[in-house]
Amino acid sequence: MYDAIVIGARCAGSPVGMLLARRGHRVLVVDRATFPSDTVSTHYIQQRGLARLAAWGLLDELVATGVPAIKHMTVSYRDIVIAGFADAINGIDVTYAPRRTVLDQILVNGARAAGAEVREGFAVRELIFEDGKVVGIRGAAADGEVREEHARIVIGADGRNSFVADAVGAQRYHEVPAECFVYYSYFSGLRTDFHSRIGVGEQIGIWPTHDDRTLVAVMRKAEAMPEFRADVEGNFHAIARAIVPEFAEELATHGKREDRFHPMRYPDNYYRQSYGPGWALVGDAGYHKDPLTGLGISDAFEYAQLLADRVHDGLSGDVPMADALAEYQRERDAKSHSSFEFTCSISTLELTPQLHAVFRALGGDARYAKDFFAMIGGGMTGEEFFAPERMAKLLGASA
Structure with a gap:
């Protein structure tokens, strides 16, 4: 009998398992993938997000990998x-953009080092219910x-297509339709910092990662x-030329593509009901937004810490588990609200008149x-940041 079973061992699941194990709880973390593997x-x-890794004692290990x-x-919107x-x-x-x-x-190693049992290559096939409460899992390893x-609680950290969420019937709320699709790849021969540049109905993001890519x-x-899929490479370079022509020239003359193009057709932005009798959701399983602002990993770390704290409260008997999990969802929703709204707004690739005025002012004021x-x-x-008095000063200074 485990105190907690965590389904999914990536950016939300392994930290939850690690943090609960560090507090003395018996934890099982399972994932259908084996590691290292990409996603x-x-x-x-x-x-x-890096501050979380530092607090957990994992940042130095990441830095040592040479990321x-x-x-x-540099962030831009058309000519701003x-x-x-x-x-x-x-x-x-500093910030980093490591390969997954x-x-x-x-993260998986961190969970194991903390004392959590981690089973890789283990596919969960069903949740076990007793009297309407989740009490465990049934699944199989690669050998069948x-x-x-x-366990006393089962935590779904299994992404936006969460098996756990489907199995418990977790309802979505505050849904905002997705606007765009993404294609990305890795190139050698380039030297650049972080860029997120929006043109007319299109965007390009550029940042360095591992292995001089x-x-x-x-x-x-x-x-x-x-239309894009009919000529992925041609359209990929066309977007670069339209938004950042100087980089497009470097990409064409010095860049060598080292991998296939990876498509991302994201689902709608949403929150999900993230707790119930014997279960909870964390990471994209419980809350997902467009990738444009790149907040997913940092949010996974932050709300993994929050969930681990609240589950510990419930497991230790300090607070009834149902109350502890309700507080987790309430805190998560409150803390993520402004970034969720900002992401949904900017990911349309069309700024509202108010945001356009703010961006215009920011482009001329380094402070x-x-x-x-x-x-x-x-x-x-x-x-x-968007407090009325701050905006009044910013827009007044740019007038």
């Missing part, structure tokens, strides 16, 4: 360019042997996907641009 990802970890530090960011970087946040003055083959292995395990991603509106990057990095909330 579709934005790669990017903001300063707040390049990012110390300058905002460049700079945030001051240190919780002592972190590297990051996820570090069916095993049944029981640069991740280059392009985005267009969902209805353009059939407020630093605050903008602090909001992106997690050193300032959206409510703080």
Whole structure:
């Protein structure tokens, strides 16, 4: 009998398992994948996410893998360019965009080192219910042997197509339709910092990752996907030429594509009911938004910590588990609200008149641009950055 079973061992699942095990709980973490293995990802970890890794004692291990530090960011909307970087946040003055083959292995190792049992290559086939409460799982390893395990709580950290969410009938709320699709690949021969550049109905993202590779991603509106797929490479380079012609020239003359193009056709933005009798959801299983702002990994870390804290409260008997899990969902929704709304707004690739005015002002004021990057990095909330008095000063200074 385990205290907790976690289904999914990537950016949300392994941290939850690790944190609960560190508090003395008996934890099983399972994943159908084996590690190291890749997964579709934005790669990017903001300063707040890196601060979590530092607090968990895992950041130095990531840095030691040779992932390049990012110390300058350029964000643009058509002719408006905002460049700079945030001051240190919780002592972190850089950001990173690691390959998931590297990051996820570090997280899995962290869970094992904490004392959690981790079973790779284990596919969960069903949840076990007793009197309407989830009490365990039934699944099989690669050899086909069916095993049944029981726990006081089962946590779904199994992504946006969550098996756990489907099995318990977790309902979505606050849904916002997805706007775009993404294609990305890895190139050698390039030298660049972080770029997120929006043109007319399209976007390009550029940032360095492991092995002297640069991740280059392009985005267009969902209805353009059939046309794009007819000539992926040609359209990929066309977006680069339209938005950042100087980079497009470097990409064409010095860049060598080292991998296939990876498509991402994301589902709608949503929150899911993330707890019930004997179960909880974390990561994209419980809350998902468009990849444009690259917040997924940092959010997975932050809300993994929050869920682990609340589950510990329930397991220890300090708070009834149902109350502890309700508080987890309430806190998660409150803390993520502003970034969710900002992401849904900007991922249309069309700024509202209000946001357009803000971006225009930020492009001409380095002081407020630093605050903008602090909001992106997690050193300032959206409510703080967009506070009426701050916006009045910013827009007044640009008038």
